[in-house]
Amino acid sequence: MAVFINKSTQIDFKLPATDCGNEGKMKWIVYDDLFHAGYIDIWSRYLPETIFRSTSFKNQDTVPVKINYCFRGRCEVLLNSGVTTFVVGDELAIDYGTSQNNEEAFFYPTAEYEGIELILYPSEELGKILSFNGKENIINEITQKCTDRSIPFITVAEERIRRCVEDLKDDILGQTDSNLLLMDIIKLLYLINGMSFKSDKRRTFCTSSQVDIAKEALGIISADLSKRHSAAELAASFGISESSLKNYFRAVFGKGYSEIISEIRMRKAAELIRENKENLGKIAETVGYQNQSRFSEAFLKYHKVLPMEYKRISRC
Incomplete structure (x- = not known):
């Protein structure tokens, strides 16, 4: 027993x-x-x-x-x-x-x-x-x-x-x-x-330098979402190719370069809407959208609701 x-x-x-x-x-x-x-x-x-x-x-x-x-x-x-x-x-x-x-x-x-x-x-x-x-x-x-x-x-x-x-x-x-x-x-x-420990699925491993570059690049992007950084531009600043930077993002974050950046923008936008300190036009600019229509489309795609409706719901 x-x-x-x-x-x-x-x-x-x-x-x-x-x-x-x-x-x-x-x-x-x-x-x-x-x-x-x-x-x-x-x-x-x-x-x-x-x-x-x-x-x-x-x-x-x-x-x-x-x-x-x-x-x-x-x-x-x-x-x-x-x-x-x-x-x-x-x-x-x-x-x-x-x-x-x-x-x-x-x-x-x-x-x-x-x-x-x-x-x-x-x-x-x-x-x-x-x-x-x-x-x-x-x-x-x-x-x-x-x-x-x-x-x-x-x-x-x-x-x-x-x-x-x-x-x-x-x-x-x-x-x-x-x-x-x-x-x-x-x-x-x-x-x-009771399991066999020999049946590992294929793993992805990253070196410390690859992880550091991916994290630092994400930090640069997150510091000011109103600016748009191309993968080629950031890759050049680290002395690597654009494809290498994208591969690092995929390996470290499990998502592609554009996808992870869009996710950060939309999460930040939702946070700003909940705080209710700025109008939607200003929030769109803050997260990198000069065109409010495109901002609304991106927000709807990620959050499954338009920004105005999200603002109404978050006040309830």
Whole structure:
């Protein structure tokens, strides 16, 4: 039988949004130095530094097993090798010591991400808690599968795993009894242990310089959306070809150059409309449209509603 636990700690973080009105949050259920279960809902590109300063997530002596499932969005992860890879919607990632864990390690290029994360610190005590019969150590079996890997194992989740992480989400958010949540975690671990870790889907990796160029280019664009920068112009400023810059954008942000810029403009426009400080003509100019008709067309295409109607709805 599994060893039940009597006490856990709940930690909540509020996460400010980027270019949209949604406020994100993280909710963690912490079981001392054994394991943490968290729900993550992010509407920004970076995590606030307060999370990394939290003493609840520091355990320097043991390398954790980190299990992530992505419901929505995209997360870029910096690996110890210096390159980045990513996790996107409906993917499951299992990592044992191959990724970094500092403020620079996580980046959410589309400014949105929803997922579940388990952080488990392998030990004899944890092995007993996660075992049904008191003998097999499920967490050790998973770490052994990961030991020779230099990158996380990332794959599209099977239906049973999707159902299991949905239960985890409901139990974390619903403040369910700790032992019911524990049962969900045990079930997920047994499902993961039954998977083959050799069936990775083909991954995309980016070097640090490629990531830096893509982020810096996006920063230049975002700093003043009233200006329009062509890909050729920005590429020349970095000493690379236009096709290279577009490839970097696609690799880092998961979307094309024009698509990601249009998305930023439309999110900013929606934010300005909600704030109701400027008329629609001025807002159109602020996000790079001299022609209000074209602005309305772009806004309708992205938000599925015209700017004037969005303004009316946001006042309700």
